[in-house]
Amino acid sequence: xxxxxxxxxxxxxxxxTSGPAGAVELVSAAGEGAGAAxxxxxxxxxxxRIVGGIIEYxxxxxxxxxxxxxxxxxxxxAGRLDAIRLADGRAVQRRQVAPLPLAIVGCQVLYIGxxxxxxxxxxxxAVRGKGVLTxxxxxxxxxxxxxxxxxxxxxxxxxxxxxxxxxxxxxRVDPRVLRLAEGGF
Amino acid sequence: MARPSRSLPTLRQLLxxxxxxxxxxTVALATASLLLSGMMVIRNYAARNLQLTAHTVAYxxxxxxxxxxxxxxxxxxxxxxxxxxxxxxxxxxPGGAVLAAxxxxxxxxxxxxxxxxxxLLWPRPARHVVQRGDRVLGEVRVYGNSxxxxxxxxxxxxxxLSCLGLTVIATRILARRLxxxxxxxxxxxxAIAHAVRSDRAFEKRVPASGIAEIxxxxxxxNALLAELQGWHAGxxxxxxxxxxxxxxxxLTGLGNRVLFEQVLxxxxxASVRSDVAFAVLYLDIDDFxxxxxxxxxxxxxxxxxxxxxxxxxSIRHVDSAFRLGGDEFAVVLAPFHNRAHVDGVVARxxxxxxxxxxxxxxxxxxxxxxxxxxxxxxxxxxxxxxLRRADAAMYQMKRxxxxxxxxxxxxxx
Numbered sequence: 074x075x076x077x078x079x080x081x082x083x084x085x086x087x088x089x090t091s092g093p094a095g096a097v098e099l100v101s102a103a104g105e106g107a108g109a110a111x112x113x114x115x116x117x118x119x120x121x122r123i124v125g126g127i128i129e130y131x132x133x134x135x136x137x138x139x140x141x142x143x144x145x146x147x148x149x150x151a152g153r154l155d156a157i158r159l160a161d162g163r164a165v166q167r168r169q170v171a172p173l174p175l176a177i178v179g180c181q182v183l184y185i186g187x188x189x190x191x192x193x194x195x196x197x198x199a200v201r202g203k204g205v206l207t208x209x210x211x212x213x214x215x216x217x218x219x220x221x222x223x224x225x226x227x228x229x230x231x232x233x234x235x236x237x238x239x240x241x242x243x244x245r246v247d248p249r250v251l252r253l254a255e256g257g258f
Numbered sequence: 259m260a261r262p263s264r265s266l267p268t269l270r271q272l273l274x275x276x277x278x279x280x281x282x283x284t285v286a287l288a289t290a291s292l293l294l295s296g297m298m299v300i301r302n303y304a305a306r307n308l309q310l311t312a313h314t315v316a317y318x319x320x321x322x323x324x325x326x327x328x329x330x331x332x333x334x335x336x337x338x339x340x341x342x343x344x345x346x347x348x349x350x351x352p353g354g355a356v357l358a359a360x361x362x363x364x365x366x367x368x369x370x371x372x373x374x375x376x377x378l379l380w381p382r383p384a385r386h387v388v389q390r391g392d393r394v395l396g397e398v399r400v401y402g403n404s405x406x407x408x409x410x411x412x413x414x415x416x417x418x419l420s421c422l423g424l425t426v427i428a429t430r431i432l433a434r435r436l437x438x439x440x441x442x443x444x445x446x447x448x449a450i451a452h453a454v455r456s457d458r459a460f461e462k463r464v465p466a467s468g469i470a471e472i473x474x475x476x477x478x479x480n481a482l483l484a485e486l487q488g489w490h491a492g493x494x495x496x497x498x499x500x501x502x503x504x505x506x507x508x509l510t511g512l513g514n515r516v517l518f519e520q521v522l523x524x525x526x527x528a529s530v531r532s533d534v535a536f537a538v539l540y541l542d543i544d545d546f547x548x549x550x551x552x553x554x555x556x557x558x559x560x561x562x563x564x565x566x567x568x569x570x571x572s573i574r575h576v577d578s579a580f581r582l583g584g585d586e587f588a589v590v591l592a593p594f595h596n597r598a599h600v601d602g603v604v605a606r607x608x609x610x611x612x613x614x615x616x617x618x619x620x621x622x623x624x625x626x627x628x629x630x631x632x633x634x635x636x637x638x639x640x641x642x643x644x645l646r647r648a649d650a651a652m653y654q655m656k657r658x659x660x661x662x663x664x665x666x667x668x669x670x671x
Binding site for chain 1: 317318320321322324325326327330333334390391392393
C-alpha cells in the first residue's frame with residue numbers, strides 16, 4: 074500500500090513537469106492491467122450504484138428520455154446497469170454495441186468493457202466534445218482518456234476520474250462528485 | 259412644637275434610599291431586558307445557523323449517500339460542522355439507523371451545566387431531509403450548542419455588574435448634589451424658625467432659593483414672619499402703653515404714686531451703694547380747693563397741668579417729678595454732693611410758678627406751691643420716713659407762709 078502511494082506521488086510530480094498544459098492528471102502510474110482484472114459477477118451491484126451516481130450528477134446539454142447507456146466490448150460488471158433508476162424518474166436503457174466509433178452514435182453514456190487500449194482511445198476520441206459520458210471498466214489507471222474509470226480493489230469498489238477529459242467532454246459534472254473519486258479533491 | 263425624634267429618618271436618608279432603590283430597579287430592568295432580548299436574538303440566529311448547517315450538511319453529503327460512501331459522508335459533515343455552535347451532527351438512513359455522526363470536541367467550558375443548557379436551549383435538533391428528486395436518501399440532524407449563548411450571558415452579566423457599579427457611583431454624586439440643593443434651603447428655614455421661636459428674632463428672613471417650590475415656601479414663610487413681626491411689635495407697644503398708663507398720671511403725664519415708690523426705692527438702693535445723698539421734695543398747690551370752688555374743676559385741672567409743666571421744666575432730666583394724687587406732687591432729685599443744689603431747685607420751682615397760666619374761661623391765673631424737702635440719709639432711710647419728713651417740712655413751710663400773711667395767692671383776675 075505504501076509503495077502504491079509512493080508511485081501515485083511520483084506520477085503526480087511527473088505530470089506536473091511533463092503533462093499536457095492546463096490539464097490536471099489524476100491518474101496513477103501503476104502498471105496497466107496490473108491487479109485490475111475484474112473479478113467475478115458479484116461486483117455488478119456496486120458497479121451499477123457508482124455508474125448510477127455518476128449519471129445522477131452529470132448534466133447533459135440535451136437530456137434524452139430514456140437515457141441510452143451503451144456497453145461496448147465485453148463488460149464483466151455491467152449486469153445490473155439496466156436496473157439503474159434516476160431520482161428524477163428517468164429510466165436507463167441499456168444497449169450492447171460493438172466497440173466501433175460508428176456503432177456508438179446516439180449513446181449518452183458509453184460504458185467500455187474489456188477492450189484493448191488502442192480501441193478504447195479510439196472510442197473515447199470519437200465522442201470527445203459530443204456530450205457523451207465515458208466510463209471505462211478495465212482501466213484502473215485511467216490512462217485511456219475516459220472521464221471515469223472503475224477501480225476494483227480487493228475490499229472496495231471505487232472510481233477515478235480524469236479532470237481533463239471531463240473538462241473537454243461538453244458535460245457538466247457536479248463538483249461534489251469530485252470529492253468522492255479516488256485521489257479526488 | 260416637638261423636635262423630630264431620633265427614630266425618624268432624615269430627608270437625606272429618605273432621598274438616598276429612594277435613589278438606591280430606583281437605581282437598582284432600573285439597572286435590573288435594563289439588564290434583564292437586554293439579556294433576554296439579546297438571548298432571543300442570539301438564539302434566533304443560532305437556530306437559523308443550525309438550520310443552515312443542516313441544509314449545508316445535507317447538500318454536501320447527498321452524493322456520498324447516492325454513492326454509498328460512508329467515509330465521504332463523515333468528511334462532508336466535518337467540513338461543514340466544524341464552524342461552531344454545533345454540538346452534534348447525525349446522518350441517518352430513512353429507516354433511522356445512524357450512518358455517520360460527528361460530535362463537537364468539548365473544551366474547558368464543558369460541564370454538566372452546559373449539557374443542561376444545550377438541552378434547554380435546543381430541545382429538538384434541526385432536521386433536514388436529504389432528497390434527490392422524489393427519493394429520500396436520509397436525514398440530517400444537527401444538535402445546537404449553548405456555548406455562544408452562555409458566553410453572551412456571562413459577558414452580559416459582567417458588563418451589567420460594572421454598569422451597576424458605575425451608575426451607583428454616578429447617581430450617588432448626583433443625589434448628593436440634589437440633596438445639597440434641596441436640604442440646604444430647608445435647613446435655612448428650620449434654623450430661622452428655631453431662631454424665631456427661641457430668640458424672638460422676628461427680623462430674620464429666609465434667603466431666596468434656586469428651586470421654585472422651596473423659593474415659594476421661603477417667600478410665604480417670610481410673609482408669615484413679617485406678619486408675626488407686626489403683631490409682635492403691636493403687642494409690645496400696647497404692652498408698653500399699658501405699662502405706662504399703670505405708672506403715669508393721665509392728666510399731667512407725670513409718674514404716679516406707684517412709679518414714685520418704685521423710683522424712690524431704686525434711688526435708695528443706688529444711694530446705699532454709692533454712698534451719695536439725694537433728696538425728695540413734697541409739694542402741694544396752695545389753696546387748690548378754692549380754685550376748684552371758685553372757677554370749676556376744669557380750672558383746677560388747668561392749674562394741675564400748669565403746675566406739672568412748670569415742675570418738669572424746673573428740674574434736670576436726671577430728676578423725676580410725680581403726681582401723687584389730688585394736688586400733691588413729689589420730686590426725686592438725683593444724688594448731689596452739695597445741699598445748696600437742693601435749695602437752688604426749690605428756688606427755681608418757686609420762680610417758675612410766678613408765670614401765669616390760662617384758664618379755660620380765658621382768664622389768666624397764677625398758683626403758688628408749698629415745698630417740703632427730705633434728704634436721704636439725714637432725714638430718714640426708708641421711703642415712708644422720707645415722705646413723712648418731706649410732708650411735715652411742707653406743712654411747716656405752709657404754716658410759716660400763712661403767718662407771713664397778706665401776700666396774694668390763689669387766682670387773680
